[in-house]
Amino acid sequence: MTEDAVYDRQNFGNSVGFGRRPALLIVDFQVGFADPNVFGGGNVQDAVSATRPLLEGMREIGAPIAYTRAVFDANAEDGGTFAMKVPGLYQLADDAPISQIVPELAPVEGDLVLRKIGPSAFFSTPLMSWLAKRSVDTLIVTGATTSGCVRASVIDSCSYALRTVVAADCCGDRAIEPHEANLFDMGQKYADLMSGAEALAKARAAVAANAP
Amino acid sequence: MTEDAVYDRQNFGNSVGFGRRPALLIVDFQVGFADPNVFGGGNVQDAVSATRPLLEGMREIGAPIAYTRAVFDANAEDGGTFAMKVPGLYQLADDAPISQIVPELAPVEGDLVLRKIGPSAFFSTPLMSWLAKRSVDTLIVTGATTSGCVRASVIDSCSYALRTVVAADCCGDRAIEPHEANLFDMGQKYADLMSGAEALAKARAAVAANAP
Amino acid sequence: MTEDAVYDRQNFGNSVGFGRRPALLIVDFQVGFADPNVFGGGNVQDAVSATRPLLEGMREIGAPIAYTRAVFDANAEDGGTFAMKVPGLYQLADDAPISQIVPELAPVEGDLVLRKIGPSAFFSTPLMSWLAKRSVDTLIVTGATTSGCVRASVIDSCSYALRTVVAADCCGDRAIEPHEANLFDMGQKYADLMSGAEALAKARAAVAANAP
Amino acid sequence: MTEDAVYDRQNFGNSVGFGRRPALLIVDFQVGFADPNVFGGGNVQDAVSATRPLLEGMREIGAPIAYTRAVFDANAEDGGTFAMKVPGLYQLADDAPISQIVPELAPVEGDLVLRKIGPSAFFSTPLMSWLAKRSVDTLIVTGATTSGCVRASVIDSCSYALRTVVAADCCGDRAIEPHEANLFDMGQKYADLMSGAEALAKARAAVAANAP
Numbered sequence: 001m002t003e004d005a006v007y008d009r010q011n012f013g014n015s016v017g018f019g020r021r022p023a024l025l026i027v028d029f030q031v032g033f034a035d036p037n038v039f040g041g042g043n044v045q046d047a048v049s050a051t052r053p054l055l056e057g058m059r060e061i062g063a064p065i066a067y068t069r070a071v072f073d074a075n076a077e078d079g080g081t082f083a084m085k086v087p088g089l090y091q092l093a094d095d096a097p098i099s100q101i102v103p104e105l106a107p108v109e110g111d112l113v114l115r116k117i118g119p120s121a122f123f124s125t126p127l128m129s130w131l132a133k134r135s136v137d138t139l140i141v142t143g144a145t146t147s148g149c150v151r152a153s154v155i156d157s158c159s160y161a162l163r164t165v166v167a168a169d170c171c172g173d174r175a176i177e178p179h180e181a182n183l184f185d186m187g188q189k190y191a192d193l194m195s196g197a198e199a200l201a202k203a204r205a206a207v208a209a210n211a212p
Numbered sequence: 213m214t215e216d217a218v219y220d221r222q223n224f225g226n227s228v229g230f231g232r233r234p235a236l237l238i239v240d241f242q243v244g245f246a247d248p249n250v251f252g253g254g255n256v257q258d259a260v261s262a263t264r265p266l267l268e269g270m271r272e273i274g275a276p277i278a279y280t281r282a283v284f285d286a287n288a289e290d291g292g293t294f295a296m297k298v299p300g301l302y303q304l305a306d307d308a309p310i311s312q313i314v315p316e317l318a319p320v321e322g323d324l325v326l327r328k329i330g331p332s333a334f335f336s337t338p339l340m341s342w343l344a345k346r347s348v349d350t351l352i353v354t355g356a357t358t359s360g361c362v363r364a365s366v367i368d369s370c371s372y373a374l375r376t377v378v379a380a381d382c383c384g385d386r387a388i389e390p391h392e393a394n395l396f397d398m399g400q401k402y403a404d405l406m407s408g409a410e411a412l413a414k415a416r417a418a419v420a421a422n423a424p
Numbered sequence: 425m426t427e428d429a430v431y432d433r434q435n436f437g438n439s440v441g442f443g444r445r446p447a448l449l450i451v452d453f454q455v456g457f458a459d460p461n462v463f464g465g466g467n468v469q470d471a472v473s474a475t476r477p478l479l480e481g482m483r484e485i486g487a488p489i490a491y492t493r494a495v496f497d498a499n500a501e502d503g504g505t506f507a508m509k510v511p512g513l514y515q516l517a518d519d520a521p522i523s524q525i526v527p528e529l530a531p532v533e534g535d536l537v538l539r540k541i542g543p544s545a546f547f548s549t550p551l552m553s554w555l556a557k558r559s560v561d562t563l564i565v566t567g568a569t570t571s572g573c574v575r576a577s578v579i580d581s582c583s584y585a586l587r588t589v590v591a592a593d594c595c596g597d598r599a600i601e602p603h604e605a606n607l608f609d610m611g612q613k614y615a616d617l618m619s620g621a622e623a624l625a626k627a628r629a630a631v632a633a634n635a636p
Numbered sequence: 637m638t639e640d641a642v643y644d645r646q647n648f649g650n651s652v653g654f655g656r657r658p659a660l661l662i663v664d665f666q667v668g669f670a671d672p673n674v675f676g677g678g679n680v681q682d683a684v685s686a687t688r689p690l691l692e693g694m695r696e697i698g699a700p701i702a703y704t705r706a707v708f709d710a711n712a713e714d715g716g717t718f719a720m721k722v723p724g725l726y727q728l729a730d731d732a733p734i735s736q737i738v739p740e741l742a743p744v745e746g747d748l749v750l751r752k753i754g755p756s757a758f759f760s761t762p763l764m765s766w767l768a769k770r771s772v773d774t775l776i777v778t779g780a781t782t783s784g785c786v787r788a789s790v791i792d793s794c795s796y797a798l799r800t801v802v803a804a805d806c807c808g809d810r811a812i813e814p815h816e817a818n819l820f821d822m823g824q825k826y827a828d829l830m831s832g833a834e835a836l837a838k839a840r841a842a843v844a845a846n847a848p
Binding site for chain 2: 006007010011012013014016038039041042080081082084085086087088118119120123124147148151152155156157158159160161162163164174175177178181182184185188189190191
């Protein structure tokens with residue numbers, strides 16, 4: 001791509017590397033975001049499948065695991081502009097089947113499961129507090145959609161100075177061009193891109209090297 | 213594009229419309245972001261030029277005007293992950309010539325000029341407080357770069373439930389593909405896209421209709 | 425008090441007055457905060473009773489009503505330092521009877537009910553977005569405890585530039601000295617103090633004067 | 637005090653203890669807050685003097701040091717409700733002599749010096765990002781005033797799950813009753829209270845025990 005030359009010349013896209021305390025964030029892998037008839041399609045189901053071994057590995061090494069669920073209350077009209085652009089978000093009631101985490105990636109006791117009404121996992125949630133309490137310095141991000149809530153969460157993770165890793169094959173989107181375009185932006189400016197397998201290997205090494 | 217069909221079917225891209233109290237946000241139109249040898253290039257200079265009549269018109273109708281400047285302190289190392297990905301950001305010292313707002317769009321007394329260290333104009337700044345104090349409900353966004361700080365600011369504007377308008381010809385980027393890809397994402401999910409001229413006409417009408 | 429002279433001389437304690445769009449915030453009036461055997465005592469039950477006519481009046485004039493509930497997940501250990509200082513907070517599970525809003529002030533459809541893990545109603549919640557969407561410029565605050573979550577919420581309301589009113593008889597605390605000391609601080613620095621009846625009268629007048 | 641019995645019975649006031657990576661926050665020790673003719677008086681000057689050995693000790697052990705300055709722009713009217721309650725805050729222009737850090741505690745290269753417009757050091761500033769980047773888990777807080785910006789900063793530090801220590805003799809206020817009342821509240825709910833000397837000893841021990 002021609003833009004690569006510009007970004008290289010201006011010295012974008014350096015690596016942030018891994019810190020000592022990695023955690024895993026799983027953004028909006030809810031039933032409705034894996035279903036092409038609701039908000040899914042594209043490579044979302046593949047990303048769910050690719051996240052499973054990453055999740056299992058992160059559990060094995062005792063890393064903190066946080067999930068978000070996009071959940072709206074149509075009566076209180078708690079959605080912002082996001083819900084004006086995409087009114088179908090109000091289908092995501094707290095107890096609706098499409099709002100639940102996909103069964104393949106079901107949370108277990110001790111995981112954090114957050115409700116959110118904006119694109120970012122950090123906006124209007126206690127995610128940063130929960131990570132800070134655990135001294136997390138490196139956040140591996142997976143979820144849906146790459147061009148929506150993953151991108152927004154990665155920007156905030158970067159702004160909070162967390163070393164941020166996008167597990168690229170573990171992020172999915174309803175259409176491939178926005179998926180690719182957003183991976184490009186995130187890799188140039190906010191996060192390191194790698195596969196879920198590579199992220200897990202690095203997390204495993206970081207935890208082993210920093211065991212008390 | 214094939215993705216359009218998916219977004220249409222899932223009912224993305226609805227209009228948010230204008231409210232009663234518009235304001236203008238000018239993101240990072242600093243000398244260094246208009247200079248191809250620093251962080252500029254592409255259509256950034258065209259976007260600066262297109263912003264001038266919008267800025268003048270917004271001043272005429274008495275709308276609040278806010279600017280951001282990306283400013284870093286290399287000694288305090290106040291940049292987050294963003295500055296690890298793009299170390300050149302530390303060139304943007306508070307008093308460096310490349311950190312100043314471009315002369316064509318110089319702020320005047322009464323404008324708000326914010327320093328920021330993250331991509332978003334809202335993150336770690338008092339922008340939302342300043343807008344809330346003025347009962348702003350509609351934010352017209354211009355600046356650089358479309359795929360970076362404009363996009364990040366638009367997400368937060370949307371999350372704060374402001375009606376958000378991206379003045380597309382008043383946003384610029386160092387490379388055109390990311391510019392276009394990010395306009396697509398923002399128009400589908402977070403904001404209404406229009407020209408600066410159209411945004412000004414709507415702002416003018418909103419202010420006239422809601423004069424005390 | 426001797427401090428009054430200092431505060432007067434330095435010109436603290438000016439009035440912020442009412443804006444055009446008032447809303448009501450009810451902080452943590454949960455069963456456990458009204459029960460002296462859990463987190464209650466002092467004048468909390470009186471404050472609950474005094475809030476009832478204010479709530480009914482605000483409903484009559486169609487003002488937005490927001491509640492917070494302090495809710496913790498002991499398994500995810502989602503409490504911050506607050507829960508280290510006060511470990512009993514983990515009793516406040518989402519479905520525990522002591523975590524529910526007191527029956528006298530039960531929310532109705534259309535009200536916003538937020539979960540929170542910190543002292544402030546704004547921290548890590550979408551409260552500001554919900555208020556901004558409704559163009560609220562004046563926030564009347566009631567709840568428990570005056571020296572805890574009311575005070576913290578009032579600081580953030582002030583920081584977001586909302587005109588903030590503390591309905592003093594509608595705020596309660598487990599002990600009277602901290603209640604009084606915090607009313608003093610809030611009245612000097614962050615908010616106007618008045619009775620719930622006076623706040624309602626002013627809200628009624630503001631809504632009548634600004635009807636579309 | 638009678639309230640002590642209630643707080644004891646409800647199990648408030650537990651210790652949070654020290655973590656591994658302490659930092660020092662110095663809130664608004666500006667010339668104008670040490671001057672009884674501006675915003676000072678009471679025990680503020682004593683608190684400045686007591687902070688000096690703490691600051692020197694924290695520098696010796698290489699701990700991160702952050703300062704805040706309350707700074708307002710009268711032309712942009714960037715103050716929120718705080719500046720409506722206390723209009724004199726607009727005297728604190730960025731370049732005014734009363735806005736500068738007191739000479740006894742002058743920052744050095746590498747320290748972070750933040751401007752803020754609200755009571756809290758965290759609100760609308762990048763403080764949390766800067767601390768997170770350094771893996772700080774324990775924040776020692778000093779400054780002025782105890783009942784104002786110190787209290788507000790301590791609440792947010794607690795909400796972000798930092799172990800928070802109030803160096804009581806290093807915090808000052810224009811009047812003593814609010815100083816004492818706010819120390820009581822903070823010690824019960826948000827932070828551990830100790831002297832600056834004790835905080836430094838614990839910080840020194842924490843850094844020694846966790847040297848790489």
